Amino acid sequence: MGLRTLSVNEQVALLFVIMFGVLVLAWVIWFALSLRDMGEAAQQRHARFARDLRAVWIGAMLFWFAWMSGPVGATLLFGIVSFLALREFITLMHTRRGDHRGLLLAFFVVLPLQFVLAGGRWFDLFTVFIPVYVFLAIPVVSALAGDPGRFLERNAKIQWGIMVCVYGLSHAPALLILEFPGYAGRGAFLLFFLVIVTASAQIAQEAASRWLRTRPAARHIDRSFSARAWWLGVASAALIGGAMYWVTPFKPLQALALAALAAGAGTLGELVMRALKRDAGVASWGHASALTGAVGLLDRIAPLAFSAPIFFHLTRWYFDV
């Protein structure tokens, strides 16, 4: 295979050329379509597609910058994204006075530390730092604030914010710099693989639920989520992941299984985030009329925040790296 003979840098460069090529192509198609006359429904679809395409562009640019800027830059970049996401999350959770110190701890201590651990490749501590140490420390700080009202609920909110926005996202730079034996410098492919399978599961699931019109599994949370659509999303992600095995250090079947697990976690995570949104009483995390300055970042990254830790852990555990 010709690809294998290229140097690592050439392979990575090729990856980015292909990725941006596909995005440019998508943009050209979008532009060509916009020249035609369209009905109202088509116009709406068109506008939504433009929004999604813009988000993908931003994501792709972020990915590229992260890769270009090396371990320190990538960690810093994802750290900033994590900060913005946590800000969106906490803004919509109605925290109380007694949470102030806990929130400061989350924003200014936990978040930076977690990303420092990722950037320094201290992966053993990185994996347990938040679930073990932080989840003990936050309730202690809250208890010391002396407000027993809704204590459990308030702590759960902060812990969930940290879990999704900090813990989940910190695995993106960790994947970028994970050293695989015989796969050095190719971390970009690992993250790319994860993003592609997670996104394709989402797209396939959405398309499936539109065509199948099956009974929703949790009607009060998400009208379109159904078990069959979820399985179809996982299956298509598995197929795409299996077909992409050659960019990863995995064998075809391993790639297929990992893709299925990561994608399943991602789409289920999306469902969880939707439940949290319903609880907070908003339609999306960046609901324009409810909030200024929020761009719906959390909506875009939520599936990744759920799939990345699982993907990362499975990879490290199974391949012992």
Add this chain to the structure above:
Amino acid sequence: MYVSRQRTDEQDPLEPLIDALTHGDSLVIFPEGTRSAKPEPLPFKSGLYHLAMQFPQIQLIPAWIDNVQRVMPKGEVVPVPILCTVTFGAPLARIEGEDKREFLERARDAVLAQRPAVA
């Protein structure tokens, strides 16, 4: 701009504000004069009334900063970096012959009316 909250005989605490207004600057005033732990603003201090009487040509625009209580509650020094929304209302109309208490209550109601509905 710091407004001294200790009353002294020789100086009017509003003087720096009056200076700014005569120079044509705009002011953002928190008429409660302090931060509180309550969800609703405290009764407004009379400084707002005196300024409004002295400068009848300036517009008084009520504004509500949502979330500001959570960003920095009373007694804390480090703000939590969450998003705030500022809502502005129509300028407060002037009513001739209104006394201080009525005016301050009306101003407070105008600010409260900008509070976004809880979803």
